[in-house]
Amino acid sequence: MRIGLLGFGVVGRGVYDILASREDMKIVKVCCLEDVTLPDAEVTKDFQRILQDDTIDTVIEAMGGLHPAYEFVRACMEAGKNIVTSNKALVASYYDELLPLAAEKGLSFRCTAAVGGGIGWLSEVERSRRVQTITQVGGIMNGTCNYILDNMTRKGLDYNVVLKEAQALGYAEANPSTDVDGIDTWHKVILSSNIAFGVSLNRDQVPVAGISKIAASDVENFKAHGLVCKLISTGKCENGKYSVYVQPTLVKADTLEANVPMNYNLITLYGETSGRMSFYGQGAGRYPTAYNVVQDLVDLTEGKGFYSVYGPAVDVDNSEELTWYVRGSWQGDVAENWGGAVVTKAVSVSEMHAWIKQNPDAFVAAIRA
């Protein structure tokens, strides 16, 4: 396998390091903006050097972002090169363009590191589908949010204090919006659901609420009721109905989810014969992420394509009713008052997310029974 690597940041460098000890796959060219010199690979700023090299059969996209990652990946696929990427935004956003193209061209397209970083999550979803129907996926898919919520819970500190600490330690970006507003998790649950259920979800119908409005007083409220707040994604397929959403969620203090520390992830699937299975590990970081990129390369050598057949477009139906913790000007039915906030009676997911859009300063969390 002769590889072109796009991007030489955290993940790209990690992949290069791991591949240094392998004989069966070799990075021959690296396209990146940095000025680096490598003993055994050409480094170039000119993407055409990789695109037009017919000896390169596989391209690893480790640039991140949508553009020019999408244009580069698409051009490589048109030129007949297999793709491995860790870019969840790219795959979730261009699912309907990239997956049919991979099938048409007979190419491999793998993105295991895009969800769960070092966890073999998408590969296990693929394995699971060989034998059973998956009915639900989701969980804690963003290490930044988990780091912030975990520290707020353990230390009783306020959101902004913990966010600053997370930024100083490298657990959060200078502009943390993609993580704390749930966009990263949103991409990951859409991608996971598409693969697990063999469909292409209408992304515009998948609502997301983030954690940036949570306050120390909320966490105190949760503690008093034996609950812990986590940002949890859900993708369900029941009787042909797809229910998919991302929201802060209150779980009991003695559950696995409540005890996921630091920046770790915990992702779960429910299958018709296996029952519940959960997967825990580093959701990001140089070597865990690079580990799954290299796993994808090995899968390529074994002839694996994508994880599931590219499936039909489907609508999302979030009529499922839950009870909610709301701190804000909630006018609907109230079941309980919790120090300055309320617990609602049953309200559907779609209805509550519509309310959150109208009340952007409120903090809302679903309560998991």
Next chain:
Amino acid sequence: MRIGLLGFGVVGRGVYDILASREDMKIVKVCCLEDVTLPDAEVTKDFQRILQDDTIDTVIEAMGGLHPAYEFVRACMEAGKNIVTSNKALVASYYDELLPLAAEKGLSFRCTAAVGGGIGWLSEVERSRRVQTITQVGGIMNGTCNYILDNMTRKGLDYNVVLKEAQALGYAEANPSTDVDGIDTWHKVILSSNIAFGVSLNRDQVPVAGISKIAASDVENFKAHGLVCKLISTGKCENGKYSVYVQPTLVKADTLEANVPMNYNLITLYGETSGRMSFYGQGAGRYPTAYNVVQDLVDLTEGKGFYSVYGPAVDVDNSEELTWYVRGSWQGDVAENWGGAVVTKAVSVSEMHAWIKQNPDAFVAAIRA
């Protein structure tokens, strides 16, 4: 694939049910002691009917126990049939006979359901080894022990009360020794270590301590110190030294391990690039176990053999020093007194297990820092 099934109990029946909906693999003969009639398979009490059927390429062993499971499996292998089994005692005990034979005959031999039931644990160890060195395996591998310890912790009940309840509910056998004395976990960690490290451990050097001496007063002691007791297996490979043991272990109440409920399992590996990864699911039960038996059959169709190369015989070195909770006539150095029991100063694993053998009525648990 034409399959002969040995045993039609919990697991065998589950495999039959799952395969009913598949076209690519068919159970043609079942050898069992029960009087059953199947619409699409011959049922026989005569093992020779399967052994001598040259159209059967694959045999599933779902009988359990060592004899005649070993003799039947060996005979099938000599006759050139691939093997799938969920029998951890069989594979761990006859590792040095069965694995070289599989290699010599060019047969597939899979046993994913033998460790972790429905969890894709051994298959993930196999996947992990493609890319990295595994340095540690282990965890909560026995649902019966976890059920008992979890209920003692949640309800404050004594061991015998919870054991009786577990027996009534089918979570423990009438003779629970294999589970509560740690033998089942011992088989599983030996098998996991052999595969993860590519070796054949000297089994006689792997010590095991079980949970049958734990009392409600011990659990109270643990709670007072923010600890929870679980039966945990450990297999480490560090600088060519193999440290492998099974023992009750005290973990902090806010860890994943402490929050594994009911009869669930949580199994962990540490890899040089992935870091820690943990896998949670149903460690037993008809359909979870049958699920992984069928996964093994699919792996067979993809040409997979065993999980790792059959490796060299190695000795175990349990000189690792830990601190311990001991309720019994401990004469060694004491660091703390905990209501009728003591916490020792550092004592090696091998030394403590030798002491436990001399003091079979004591209850001992390692303390995980």
